[in-house]
Amino acid sequence: MNHRHFKLFKPYGYLSQFQTNAKHEINKKFLGELHDFPEGTMAIGRLDKDSEGLLLLTTNGKVSYDITSSKTDKEYYVQVDGEITAEAINMLQNGVTISHKSETYRTKLCKAFILDHKPNFPERAKKIRDERHGKTTWISLTINEGKFRQVRKMTAVVGFPTLRLVRVRVGTITLKGLEMGAVKEITIP
Known part of the structure; x- marks a missing residue:
C-alpha cells in the first residue's frame, strides 16, 4: 500500500x-x-x-x-503574558514540575529562548488581548515529549501564562x- x-x-x-x-x-x-x-x-x-x-x-x-x-523534537512559538525573565527561561530549559493525569510530572530538559522578533503569523480567529493590557513576549520552546497541554502548563508554572501557541516544527x-x-x-x- x-x-x-x-x-x-x-x-x-x-x-x-x-x-x-x-x-x-x-x-x-x-x-x-x-x-x-x-x-x-x-x-x-x-x-x-x-x-x-x-x-x-x-x-x-x-x-x-x-x-x-520522544526521539522527535517539536518546536513551538509561544506568546506569553508579560516580559519573561531569564530566570523563567532557565527554569523551562531545566525542566519544571507540572500536573499530568492527577499526578506531578517533571518535564525533560528542553530548548527555550526569547525570540528577537515577533513571528509573522496571520491574525488568529479569536482576538488575543492587545498591548494596552500589558506587555507580552514571544519565546521558542522545543520539547521531545508531549503531555496533555504541556507547553501551556510549563509557561504557567514559571509565571508567564500562554496567550498563543503555534507549533512551527516537527523533526x-x-x-x-x-x-x-x-x-x-x-x-x-
Missing part, C-alpha cells in the same frame, strides 16, 4: 480529529472541513483546540508512532510555505 503524508497549518478552534460521536463536540470544527483527506488518514500527535500550527497527518500508523516518540518538517488552513502533501522517509 502506498501511504500518504500531509502537513497542515491547523487554525485556532479546530480539533485534531476528523469526526466525533461525543454529543459535547457536535458543533466543533474538525480537520475534514479543511481538506478532503484519503480514507484512513490520522493526525500524528495532536494540537488542542486553542493551539495552531504544524500538524502532520498520515495513512501509516508506524510513521505516526515514530514521530510521536525537520516546518510550517514554512503554508497559509493558515492550507494542506500540502509531503514525503516522510
